[in-house]
Amino acid sequence: MIPSLFNETMSLLEKSLDLRGRRHEILVSNVVNQDTPGYRARELNFEEVLQSIATGKKSQLVRTNPKHLSPGGGPGGSEGGIVLSENPAGYDGNNVNVEQEMTRMAENSLLYNASAQIVSKKFQGLKAAIHEGRF
């Protein structure tokens, strides 16, 4: 039964936490550059990327030669999916919408916390099983 201890759900949750963290990083750098002329906001389409991981579909970048660098920054690296925002740019060429970024950041960290909570609960469940229901 050992393989089912850390089953698919766990690895998906792990990926979810990783992606949420990555998205947070992108949102933070958008907020930081809200006054930088010419900066284009970026976005990570979380749902799309997670789905491509869940269904086993990898990103479009494929290593065709073993001497090439891996596209995702090593094993377990990012799956890409970062796109430039299509928001209209202001007079200085910057298209960061701070309200949008802050809302997304709030949403993203709440969902990160939710994933972390689920992982935590899963471990608690395991612990309960190990201790035969006694804590």
Place this chain on the structure above:
Amino acid sequence: MDFGKVLDISASGLNAQRIRMNVIAGNLANAQSTRTPEGGPYQRKDVVFTASPAPFGAMFESALEASNTGVEVTGIIEDQRPFKRVFDPQHPDADGEGYVEFPNVNLLEEMVNMMSASRSYEANVTAINATKAMIAKALEIGR
């Protein structure tokens, strides 16, 4: 996923906004200064923000995937707009026609800039708090 890097990015934003605030404070303080060490009235200063050129490691990474950038103040420029000419023959710095050149600082503009800087600073603080909450939650997994 490296939260330290995220905090560094936010910190670079705080730093840049603080420098901007310093420059604005200097402009406001010198709104009436007719003499400077370089001679002539004070010239309004402005900051130049640049999405920071990452260090080598991050540059290398950015060649592989879009890396996330902080912000950096890459220069403080002097505003080239003409000085304000005010008629005041009694002033020690008045020219032959009795006109004094005052700095090209517009108080209204500086106040608006200051508000913008302080709001941007706040946004960065909020981002840091969100990051901290996420780190705390991640640490709770092991409990």
